[in-house]
Amino acid sequence: MTNRTDLALERAAGFSGQSGIHLHTRGHAFRTTEIVIDSDEDGRVIGRGKGRYLTLELTRLTHTAPLLEEQVTELADELRGFLPEGAVLVAGLGNADITPDALGPQTAAHILATRHLRRELAENDPDTSFLRGLRPVSVLANGVLGQSGIETAELISALRTTVAPACVIAVDALACSELSRLGTTVQISDAGIAPGSGVQNRRAELSARTLGIPVIAVGVPTVVDLHTAAAKAGGDLRALPNLMVTPRDIDKLLSHAVRLLACALNLALHPQLTLADAEAL
Numbered sequence: 001m002t003n004r005t006d007l008a009l010e011r012a013a014g015f016s017g018q019s020g021i022h023l024h025t026r027g028h029a030f031r032t033t034e035i036v037i038d039s040d041e042d043g044r045v046i047g048r049g050k051g052r053y054l055t056l057e058l059t060r061l062t063h064t065a066p067l068l069e070e071q072v073t074e075l076a077d078e079l080r081g082f083l084p085e086g087a088v089l090v091a092g093l094g095n096a097d098i099t100p101d102a103l104g105p106q107t108a109a110h111i112l113a114t115r116h117l118r119r120e121l122a123e124n125d126p127d128t129s130f131l132r133g134l135r136p137v138s139v140l141a142n143g144v145l146g147q148s149g150i151e152t153a154e155l156i157s158a159l160r161t162t163v164a165p166a167c168v169i170a171v172d173a174l175a176c177s178e179l180s181r182l183g184t185t186v187q188i189s190d191a192g193i194a195p196g197s198g199v200q201n202r203r204a205e206l207s208a209r210t211l212g213i214p215v216i217a218v219g220v221p222t223v224v225d226l227h228t229a230a231a232k233a234g235g236d237l238r239a240l241p242n243l244m245v246t247p248r249d250i251d252k253l254l255s256h257a258v259r260l261l262a263c264a265l266n267l268a269l270h271p272q273l274t275l276a277d278a279e280a281l
Helices: 040-046 067-080 103-108 126-132 152-163 226-232 250-269 275-280
Strands: 021-026 031-037 051-057 088-092 137-140 167-176 185-189 215-225
Touching: 021 040, 031 040, 051 067, 067 185, 067 250, 067 275, 088 103, 088 152, 088 250, 103 167, 103 215, 103 250, 137 152, 167 250, 185 250, 215 226, 215 250, 250 275
Parallel strands: 088 137, 088 167, 167 215
Antiparallel strands: 021 031, 031 051, 051 185, 185 215
């Protein structure tokens, strides 16, 4: 049975190691596992392409301070290591009307958009110098193909000339195979993303190969394949429908994940901000 998951860490479970794939762990607030794949050929054994994959794991996501501050700070530091200099386009992928798929749009709603500030603020106004010093950031959340009739990859490609981002950050809900990782794990990758691949509804790929600029994929698992989870628990698959399932407290998990990602992304994009600034957005 295929292990249906978007997490490189789960794909690499039980992997004995080979040349071209490097894995090590670190972290303080999170248990962070970094997997670096030197080439597409090397990554075939775990079904992943060339790139760097970070998996940050917690027992649970929480709003409790100071734990939240530690988590946001550490996640922001990890994200900052993926970012080139220059303008950034943040794309919130998914359907805001379906809770398990709303991570991208809800996170995008809390990202500080700053691209317009340099045009709109007077250069000689000293009170706006802080705002004009922020990185140019644009935000996009256009919904899914069934709502707009437009692939997100098509829209980003069309915006490249106007927005001219140095990279794209694509935020999306993910699928996992371990129940314990639902709503408790963050994955960051510079290998891009194919939205919907974890639930077998693959859309146009967002990657450096397709867009010509780096694509940093950020996500949290919100669904698990029922057959995959049952097989891991030793269940009888013949009695089960093939469904994607989500926790009954998905609203709370989503709220925590959105707050964590949005705060960390804002701090990574704009180091001048404080955590209090990020939480106010």
